[in-house]
Every structure is written in C-alpha cells, then in structure tokens.
Amino acid sequence: MSSIASPGLWAITVAVLVVLLTADFAVTRRPHEVRMREAVGWSLFYLALPAAFGVLVWQVYGPRPAVEFLTGYVVEKSLSVDNLFVFMLLLGAFAVPAALAQRVLLYGIAGALALRAVFIALGAAVLHSGAWAFLLFGAVLLGTAGKVLRDAARGGEHTVDVANLRSVRLVRWLLPVTAEYHGAALTVRHAGRRALTPLALVVVAVFMTDIVFAVDSVPAVYGVTEDPYLVFATNAFALLGLRALYFVLRNVLDRLRHLDYGLAVILAFIGGKLILHWGHKQWPDAVPDVPTALSLAVIAGVLVTVTVTSLIANRRSGRTGPPDPGSPGRGGSAVTGSSPAGRPDRV
Template structure:
C-alpha cells in the first residue's frame, strides 16, 4: 500500500488499521515489560524514573500526533480522558500497595505482581469499553445510566475518605481468594514468580497466585468506575481504549517512584470523588441536552481545566496538612 493509501485508511480515528496498529504496539510494550521483569530484582529509583518518563512521554507524543492528523477536538478529548484515567490509576496504586503489604510480597517480586495486575486491568477495560459502546449505541439513556453510576461512586469515595477507610483491604473477605484456598493447598513461602509448584508430588498454589487473584478482583472494581468516567469525556471507543491503555502501562514503574509519596496524598480521594461527581453531572447534562435543547453542555476544555485544578488543589492541601502535622509533632 502506498503512503497516500495508508493515510486514506487512517483518515478516521478508530479505523480498523489504527486499532490493529495500536494493539500491536500495546502487545509489544507488554512483551517488553515482561522481559524487564523476567528476572526478579529490586527496582532502583533511577530505573523506575526512566521507565516512568518513557511511559509519560508516549501519551504526549500520541496526543500531538492525534492533534496533527485528526484535529484539536479528539486530541483535547484524549488528553482530558488520559488525565482522568491517570488520576484513577494512582488510586489503583494505593490498593496495589496495600495488597503487596498484606500478602508480604518480596520487593523483588513486586513488579511482576503489578504487571499481572496491569494485564488483567487492560483485558477488563477492553471488555467494559466494548460493552459501554454497545450500551451507548442503544440510546442516549446510557449517558443517564453512566452519570448516575459515577455520582453514586463519587458519594461512596468521598464518604469513605471522610471515614478514613478509603483504601481498606480485607483479604479474608475476598471470595476469589477464599475459593482458591478451598480448591488447592497454598504453600507458606513464595517460589519466585511461579503461581504454582509441586509439594510432595501434589500441585499447590503459591502466595503469588493469591495476590494475583486479589489484584484481578480489584481490577474489576476499578474498571466499573473508570470506563464510564472516560465515556463522559469522549464517546469514541478507540479514544476510551487508548486513554486507559496509556494510563495503565506506566503503573509498574510509577509505583516504585511514588510508593513513598502515595501515603502522603491524604486528600487524593476527595479530589477523585469530586472529579467523578463532575463527570457524572456532565453525562447527565449531555443526556438532558438531547431531550431539552435549552440544557447546557459542559465543553471538554472546561472539563480538562476543572480536573487539573482539582488535582492540583488536593495535592497542595495534602502537602499543607502534612506540614501542619509535622510541626504539631515537633512542638509536642
């Protein structure tokens, strides 16, 4: 195919060829991550920062290319959706951190657990995105449904933040973990990155299998929240998918950069709750606009501004609260 023919095929965003190229690049990046984590090792800060910069540069380059080829509207939708998904993925990291601690995962194995979680999240996001596209195609009522779901989630997130149990994880209450323990014996110790091993001639699960199962179950919860959220920014399934993919790909490295910072972002969940509520209202207004023309819609650039200001605000308030706490401790 000539260069002109390729550009003609790629004229519309979300074309079959663009989907195929995107999935191929995604699989190559996942293969690269599996190669990096093939030998378990503690991740030094320099390595984690390098990979984080790499995975932050990719969506920026992609967004610029989208702007150049398809115009400003899809590019702004992509960047806005990416900021939303990246914010929610940081919340993912909180839960991953708790699970790694609860299962006493050796630090050398942490990045392999995170990679399993990312792959599971990508698969689930793909399923939910396809389902969301089918629901939206069935009628405008889907936006009302998604909006209501996000508003309910926002209330729960903010309520949990006020109660102080926003990131509480009870492993013993996870049905999947309990089921695995009933089906097969579980070894007391880790056996490298293996999920199963043989003990006295009998196949047994390792703790690695249990933590991976727990991570997959939390992935389901986050997929239910994140997919409607990004559909509130763009209705294009392709853009919804790539924002999720770019937000998730860099989590493995970002975890090791932020693991000492995550606990200090004490107000993050308040911000995430407000963002989910804002997008929920945006979706409800979008539905209402289709019924009554007089109802205003929220433009995507305004959404991006509100999201960035909210994240900046909760970061600053978290820093200020931590400083006040340190000063109070020093004076005491």
C-alpha cells in the same frame, strides 16, 4: 457514535500494546528490587508515549479528539493513583518480596487491559442503544463520588482482611497453596501434586480489584469522549505506566491525604457532565453541553488543589518523611491477618 479509528489503526494499537507488555515481561523476567532511578526512567517513558500520541492525534485528526484524549488520560491517571494505594495494601497483605512486586503489578496490568477492553465494548453497546445510557453512567459516577466522599469524611479507611477474601478462599478451595514464595513461579510441584504459590493468590486478588476499578473508570472516560478507540487508548496508556509509577509514588502516596476528596469531586463533575449531555441531546437549545476543554481545566485544577492542600496539611502536622510500613496509611489504612491474601471483602 463515530470513531477516529479504522480497523487498521485498532490492529496497530493492539500490536504496539502487545510489544510493550512483552518488553515489560522481559524486564521483570529476572526478579529484582526496583530502584528509584529505574522507576523514574520508565515513568518518564510512559509519560512521553501518551504525549506523543496526543500530538499525533492532533496532527492527523484535529484538536478536538486530541483534547478528548488528553482529558481522558488525566482522568484515568488520577484514578489510577488511588488504585495504586490499594495495590500497596495488597502487596503488604501478601507479604510480597520486594523483588517480585513489579511482576505482580505487571500481571495486574495485563489483566486490567483485557477487562477494560470488555467493559469499553459493553459501554459502547449501551451508549449505542440510546441517550438514556448517559443518565445511567452519570448516576453510577455520582453514586461512586458519594461513596468516595463519605469514606474520605470518615477517615478514608482502607483495610485488607487477609482471612475473608472470597476470591482467595475459592482459589484455596480448588488447589493447595504453598506456604512460601518460589520466585516468580505461579505454580510448583509440592508433595507430589501441583500447588499454587502465594504469588498466584496475590495475582488473583489484583485481578479482581481490576474489575472493581473498571466499573468506575470506564464510565468516567465515556463522560469525556464517546469514541471507544480514545476510551481504550486513555485506559491503555494510563495502565501501562502504572507499574513504574507505583515504585515512584509508593513513599509519597500516604502524603496525598486529600486525594480522595479530589477524586470525589472529579467523579461528581463528570457524572453531572454526562447528565447534562443527556439533557443536551433531548433539548439542545435549553440544556448546555460542557466543553471538553473546560472539563480538562476543572480536572487539572482539582488535582493541583488537592495536592497543594495535602502538602500544606502534611507540613502543619509535621509529616515530612515516608510512612512506616506497618503504620496506618492515608486516613487510617490497615492490613489485617497474617497469611497471604488480598483486597477488601467484596473481592
């Protein structure tokens, strides 16, 4: 499995990521509520970065890796939009102050980058062991697509049970937790001993959701490209813009009522593509291999379709304004419980 990246390129990429994350932490050092203008500005910046990177890859390495990167980025970005909906529920369940929301998301992004690096390395090792890995990844994505589709058909219900989160219960068992937030601090001295703040609990919950998301997203991108460097780059660029994108989309996520159907189709398509790729490796003359350009067209077409159908459905139902904070979200989402906690039961 060849890669366009040399050790030097890997080092430069990691260094740039560290600089960008450091800049983000500097921006969020003083907690403040993010306004739309600021969020849009950062979102445009983080959209310009992968576009410039794609042009650079095209010029230096040719069109094929550039198209693979662009396709993988679109896949990751589409999956991350659905992830934002879960983050929105988490922040609501923890009653995170608006001024601290971007710091929570940034901790989650930093943790997600580290986790994706581990999962990408494991995925590369599995693929290197033999073509059977494409069958494994394909089966994982088809299974995930089926679950997403079933949940969407049942109403796409997302719930956050703040009383029954394993990760949060474990953290509370290990250390005491204060009843209120203390700015951006994760720990404080309370009653003569070190205690966690609710901010630490929500960071743990977001970090645990990152593990669940990585299980789906990394095999999906490996369905587009076998280059570990490009897989990492697509994940990194998609995650870096997640914080700003959250504040741009938080009032419109609820309107994307058909997004889950689109994600199910995309995951099923890539899962089928991986299985065909395995067959192509075994019987190259009998089984076709799906071109990356076709994958990009299909994925883009699905996303456009579900966006248009969501807008039409919203217009017919009269949903024109942003959802009420306490009302059920897309497909009947809900937040249960009264104290800071985190994601659904498996977290």
